[in-house]
Amino acid sequence: MRALHGIATHAWDDWTLGDLLAAKVAAGTTVSLVVPARNEAATVGDVVTRVREALVETTALIDELIVVDSDSTDTTYDVATDAGATVHRSAEIRPDLGSHPGKGEAMWKSLFVTTGDLVVFMDADLLDWDTHFVPGLLGPLLLPSPGLEASGPAALAPRPAASTEVEERAQRASRDPVSRVALVKGFYERPGADGPWEGGRVTELVARPLIATSFPELGGLVQPLAGEWAARRSLLEQLWMPTGYAIELAALIDTVRLVGTDAVAQVDLGRRAHRHQALRDLGGMSTQIVAAALARLGAREVGAPAVLRQHGPGPGGMLTSDDRDVVTVERPPAGGVGG
Numbered sequence: 001m002r003a004l005h006g007i008a009t010h011a012w013d014d015w016t017l018g019d020l021l022a023a024k025v026a027a028g029t030t031v032s033l034v035v036p037a038r039n040e041a042a043t044v045g046d047v048v049t050r051v052r053e054a055l056v057e058t059t060a061l062i063d064e065l066i067v068v069d070s071d072s073t074d075t076t077y078d079v080a081t082d083a084g085a086t087v088h089r090s091a092e093i094r095p096d097l098g099s100h101p102g103k104g105e106a107m108w109k110s111l112f113v114t115t116g117d118l119v120v121f122m123d124a125d126l127l128d129w130d131t132h133f134v135p136g137l138l139g140p141l142l143l144p145s146p147g148l149e150a151s152g153p154a155a156l157a158p159r160p161a162a163s164t165e166v167e168e169r170a171q172r173a174s175r176d177p178v179s180r181v182a183l184v185k186g187f188y189e190r191p192g193a194d195g196p197w198e199g200g201r202v203t204e205l206v207a208r209p210l211i212a213t214s215f216p217e218l219g220g221l222v223q224p225l226a227g228e229w230a231a232r233r234s235l236l237e238q239l240w241m242p243t244g245y246a247i248e249l250a251a252l253i254d255t256v257r258l259v260g261t262d263a264v265a266q267v268d269l270g271r272r273a274h275r276h277q278a279l280r281d282l283g284g285m286s287t288q289i290v291a292a293a294l295a296r297l298g299a300r301e302v303g304a305p306a307v308l309r310q311h312g313p314g315p316g317g318m319l320t321s322d323d324r325d326v327v328t329v330e331r332p333p334a335g336g337v338g339g
């Protein structure tokens, strides 16, 4: 473990799968994996199948494998079901609470159909990835940071599972306020059109400038918008959740405000590639992220209407303008929602 500008930073192989399993069993911790998916029939089957085989059947690291179908109009629901996930339609979870479009909505709704003490989120559009993402993200939540151990990182070399030492560390991880990391972000090399680290247009052009100007305590996070992250349920149930794409940045800002920077860790997961959205669609994502940041700075009302006006060539080469209504609604902490 090292601190990168104040953020505890690990590599996915700082822990062995055996140690993580032993820690999970020793502390009686349960884990839910949640995959929000909108029109991901092409990739969600692969994501679910590989995770199920490696982390539900071969090793029992994951107790619940859930896909939340976010208003898909393709066969995402059937593909994910056939691959072995428990699939819920976002709009059908707690219908009494209504339904909004968006990834954050699917993630908020997932809290009502999962029970794990730890919740891992993973995108459904992954193209280049591996199942080590999940144990990597769970490491800092299941075991105290190696950097906080008197004996240092060498103590994490492979050893027989369920040793007394692992058991003690697992129990300490779930109690000890010093090592009680509550939210873990993944980071990775993100390929883009121009090279191995050139992906992440919204990250570089929106999230990082917001962090630089207004939330510098998050500056050590390598991929603040990563869709691969994990958190304690006890934290997630206290967070306001934007229904769209701002959920990642909002969760980071609010976690640091609620429990401090020490509660946030990040893990190097290697390399990850995903399906890229069109530039103008990323404008909608960016508007949601800016709106959530402004709300947290007290400069914008949550849910206030936002119209994104974009311009481009229309029929016959004439300039046309296109208005998008961008949803900036946020859901209240799930823990305070009765029923």
Ligand SMILES: O=c1ccn([C@@H]2O[C@H](COP(=O)(O)OP(=O)(O)O[C@H]3O[C@H](CO)[C@@H](O)[C@H](O)[C@H]3O)[C@@H](O)[C@H]2O)c(=O)[nH]1
Pocket: 035, 036, 037, 038, 039, 040, 070, 101, 102, 103, 104, 106, 122, 123, 124, 125, 202, 225, 226, 227, 228, 245, 246, 247, 248, 249, 274, 275, 276, 277, 285
């Ligand atoms: O209305 C939606 C839109 C997307 N998704 C799913 O959310 C995941 C990520 O969506 P995607 O459109 O691929 O987002 P990216 O362009 O990859 O955006 C990145 O940046 C976003 C903003 O922080 C994060 O929310 C994403 O997880 C992160 O991958 C995928 O599984 C989608 O199917 C939904 O469930 N509902």
Ligand SMILES: O=C(O)[C@H](O)COP(=O)(O)O
Pocket: 190, 191, 192, 198, 199, 200, 201, 202, 203, 204, 225, 275, 276, 277, 282
């Ligand atoms: O995280 C981001 O910045 C967005 O998902 C865009 O990523 P891309 O530029 O690699 O498509």
